[in-house]
Amino acid sequence: MLQSLGAVVAEVRLPEHLxxxxxxxxxxxxxxxxxKLAAEYGVDQAVKERYDxxxxxxxxxxxxxxxxxxEIEGSAQKRLGLMDICVxxxxxxxxxxxxxxxxxxxxxDTPFHAVFIRAPILEPLGDGVRVLARCEDxxxxxxxxRMWASSFHPxxxxxxxxxxxxxxFCKR
Numbered sequence: 001m002l003q004s005l006g007a008v009v010a011e012v013r014l015p016e017h018l019x020x021x022x023x024x025x026x027x028x029x030x031x032x033x034x035x036k037l038a039a040e041y042g043v044d045q046a047v048k049e050r051y052d053x054x055x056x057x058x059x060x061x062x063x064x065x066x067x068x069x070x071e072i073e074g075s076a077q078k079r080l081g082l083m084d085i086c087v088x089x090x091x092x093x094x095x096x097x098x099x100x101x102x103x104x105x106x107x108x109d110t111p112f113h114a115v116f117i118r119a120p121i122l123e124p125l126g127d128g129v130r131v132l133a134r135c136e137d138x139x140x141x142x143x144x145x146r147m148w149a150s151s152f153h154p155x156x157x158x159x160x161x162x163x164x165x166x167x168x169f170c171k172r
Contacts, residue, residue, distance in 0.1 A: 001155050001163045015046035023057040023170035026064030028117065028153050031089070034067045035078030044080055051082060057146040057170045058082065065149035066120055083147050084126035091121035091138065092151075103152075105133045105141060105162075113159050114140070114152035122149050 002009050002025075012018055024047065026034065038044040050056035060068040060083070067079050071086040092099070095118055102111035114135070121138040124131060132148075133141035140151035146169070154162045 001160055002167070005160060005164055005167060007167055012043065013041070015042045018043075018046050018050055018056070021050075021056065023059070023166060025166070026058065026060040026067055027155070028062035028064060031063035031066035031072075031079075032077050034063055035080075038067070038080070039078045044078070047080060048082065051146065054146075057148075057166070059148040059150070059166055061150050061155070062117065062119060062153055065122060065151060068147060068149060069122070070125060083142075083144050083149055084124065084129050085142060085144075085149060086123045086125055088121045088123065090118045092116055092119045092135075094118060101135050101152075103133045103135060103140070106130075108161060112154075112161065113157045114150075114154065115156040116140075116152050119151040122151060 010017060010021065012024060051058055058068060066072060066087045066089060068083045069079060069085045069087040070081045070083060072079060073086055073088045098117045100113065100115050103114045105112045122142050123139060124142060129142050129144045131139045131142050142149050
């Protein structure tokens with residue numbers, strides 16, 4: 001999706017892969033594995049340092065949102081802990097309960113087609129967290145400073161508006 005918008009993209013598996021990047025999207029998948037590998041290879045510290053220095057914007061989608069959260073309800077798994085949210089894993093159900101929903105996202109003229117797969121709920125903990133979209137009255141897209149977290153998988157639709165917005169976000 002980012003390449004189709006003209007962005008230069010790179011996979012990040014090691015701290016040195018962050019060099020020169022202005023944005024990082026942590027994708028869906030398995031948040032426990034993301035946390036363990038990020039800690040083992042030092043990616044977690046490198047992301048924190050780049051974020052704290054103002055060099056990096058971060059967007060966590062689904063499992064990525066869990067990894068960047070300060071708290072995970074009922075879990076002590078390894079995480080980045082940068083975003084002032086508490087995540088409730090699988091809040092909308094298991095894999096079989098996956099669904100699609102049109103969301104009203106702040107500043108969008110038309111609803112955004114969102115795909116939810118074992119999606120978490122993202123409860124703001126601090127005043128600096130803004131809720132940008134809700135599903136069934138639960139926060140599913142939030143922002144704080146130069147971070148975004150989304151419960152859904154925006155890359156699974158043909159709608160590139162969020163990716164466009166993230167690229168602009170990175171340029172700031």
